[in-house]
Amino acid sequence: MRLPSPSVVSAFTTFFACATATVQGSNSGHSFYTTSGGVPVNDPTAFQRVGRNGPILLQDTHLIEQLAHFARERIPERVVHAKGAGAYGVFEVTEDITDLTSAAFLDQIGKKSRVLVRFSTVGGESGSADTARDPRGFAIKIYTEEGNEDWVFNSTPVFFLRDPSKFPLFVHTQKRDPQTHLKNATVFWDYLSTNQESVRQLMHLFSDRGTPFSYRHMDGFSGHTFKFAKHNGTYNYVKIHLKTDQGVRTLTNEEAGDLAGKNSDWTTQDLFEAIQRGDNPSWTAYVQVMSPEQAEQFRYSVFDLTKTWPEDQFPLRKFGKMTLNQNPENFFAEIEQAAFSPSNIVPGIEPSADPVLQARLFSYPDSQRYRLGVNFNQIPVNCPMHVNNPFQRDGHFAIHNYGAAPNYMSSFHPLVYRSVPTKEHEEWVGKATLFSSVVEDKDFEQATEEWAYLGTMEGQQRNFVHNIAVHLCNAHPEVRKRTYGMFDRVDAQLGQWLREETEKEVVALSV
Ligand code: HEM
Structure with a gap:
């Protein structure tokens, strides 16, 4: 076999190394067609x-x-989060957090890293309405000197479930009915009312924050507990929050429905046009910190994704700012082909033992091998700043294939290693690791607090009840009854109010 000439190899290497910059312009050096x-x-x-x-x-x-x-x-759309929009920007460290993490991109104030962000809705297809009631995806790829750090966050601080095995079943219930190909309110609420650990997430989803005015006007949350670790072996549990500097702004149920009909791409358009006119949106990054000792004493498992950490006990500590300042040149190449994964994680940040997070570490690259092909990390937008893994060879669309470099651990061409000074620091026993799937009374406590919080804002409790009633009224009577019972456990008055409002809607539907 003839090996590629050195000039060809180096041309490919150059392409690969430059790839994270941006994917721009034509593939061609010719000006003629x-x-x-x-x-x-x-x-x-x-x-x-x-x-x-x-x-x-x-x-x-x-x-x-x-x-x-x-x-x-057409390529397969993302099985969830199919509709989205994105842009490039910069993440800047604004406060010293080197006492918490050894991550190189966070090691000094003023340090800047290039980012790619993709916002999305979750349940709808790639042509669906931007203003649908849904959590919003908030995925960030930070191109760092030690590889890609992906923060694959949502706009909600908690999630619907804490058992990863439920995820595909749950998603099925939020999507289309296998027979009618319609959304089905009975199925939607049947799942949620029989898996009541989702109640805290429902408090967010059916408040007006479930229909953000635009991607620029919502917060982002890691949801999961991660670990910030130091090279000396110490670590803390953390949750990351991104607070919008534009202020939270929401739509009412009716405004969202109206916009879905008039301009179903509203939030996509809003993001693009804001950046185009130089009105660059930004978010302030905070971290909540919990020591392993505190985790042992915490009321909930820190690996339970359906719970937040009270901010009065675990205050938000500011550490950075992210600003979006550049639109993609080509949506398909740079946004549709973007592949975010919680498994892209750099030294100094680590996944916790949260089982949902652990499942996600597998699921994203698996989905991307199917959606984009086995060499998806060679697509320029996904390509890290530095990469050298010559044992992963060939496969569809191998653009950079390491030329004539050995594809095994050759004694003639030994690899160079950069050691990552990290220590074993996990104890796999202790109260913090205990985990229960069974729904208990204490699973309703934070939902009750959320209900009280809605009461501090004019009209928000009323909107919450209304937003559920106009959806739940389409469900089977048995499912409605079970759902009222679920909200009775949050607050008896809420349950009763919801029962009355929903049954009024049922009557209105039948006339
Ligand atoms: C067991 C639980 C979960 C599983 C199995 C799962 C699986 C997936 C899969 C397969 C995709 C499509 C990936 C692709 O094709 O590129 C995806 C997208 C996404 N997921 Fe999850 N997910 C889970 C939970 C979560 C949670 C808890 C969050 C947020 C805290 C989240 C946030 C996102 C976001 C933001 C995207 C879109 C990324 C993008 O813009 O490309 N997911 N998820």
Whole structure:
């Protein structure tokens, strides 16, 4: 076999190394129009046929290639979070947190890292309405000197579940019915009322924060507990919060529905246009810190994703600012093909033993191998600043394939290693690791607090009840009854109010 000449290899290496910068411009150095094979074409709309009116010819490579490529334009959309929008920006360290983490990108005040952010809705297809009631995805890829750090966050501080095995089943209930291909309110509430650990998330989702005015006007949360670790072996549990500097702004249920009809791409448009006019949105980053000893004493398991940490006990500590300042040049190449994963995690930050997080570490790259192909990390937008893994070879679309470098641990060309000075520091026993899937009374406590919090804002308790009532009224009577019971456990008055409002809506539907 003839090996590539050194000049070819280095050209590919250069492409690969530059790839994170941005994916811009055309693939071609030519200014004239060609086939994909680079052959000049006179007229893109012309086609070859026998005589003036005869059949077209198989030799018309240009036409055939146009039709064939067109038919293959679609790739699988993300199984969740299919509709989204994104932009580039910068993350800047504003406060010293080197006492908490050894992560290189956080090691000094003023240090800046380039980021890519993708916001999304969760349940809808890639053409669905931006203003649907849904949590919003808030995924950030930070290109650091020690590899990509992805924060694959949501706009809600908690999640629907704490058992990873429930995720596919849960998602099915929020999507389309297998027979009718319609959304099904009975199925939606049947799941939620039989898996009541989701109640804290429902308090957020059915408040007006479930319909943010735009991506610029919402917060982002790690939700999961992560660990900030030091090279000396110490660590703390952390949750990360990103607070919008634009202020939280929401839509009412009716405004959101109205916009879905009038401009279903509203939040996509809002983000693009704001950045285009230089109105660059920003978020302030905070961390909540809990020591392993505090975790042993905490009322809830720190690995229970359905719970927040009270801010009066675990105050928010500011450490950075993220600003979005550049729109993508090409949506498909840079946003649709972006692959975020909680498993992209740099030294100094570690996953906790939260089982949902552990499942996600597997699920994202698995999804991306299917969606984008095994070499998805070679797509420029996903490509880290530095990469050297010559044992991962070949596969579809291997653009950079390490040339003639050995594909095994060769004694002739030993690899160079940069040691990551980290110590074993996890104790896999202790109260903090205890975990229960069974729903208990204490699973309702934070939902009760949330209900009281809604009461501090004019009209928000009323909107919450209304937002559920107009949806739940479409569900089967048994499911409605069970759902009222669930909210009775949050607050008896709430349960009663919801019962009355929903049954009024049921009557209105039947006339
Ligand atoms: C067991 C639980 C979960 C599983 C199995 C799961 C799985 C997935 C999968 C397969 C994707 C599509 C990835 C792709 O094709 O690129 C995805 C996207 C996403 N997930 Fe999850 N997910 C889970 C829970 C969560 C949680 C708890 C959060 C937030 C705290 C979250 C946030 C996101 C976001 C933001 C995206 C979109 C990323 C993007 O913009 O490309 N997911 N999830």
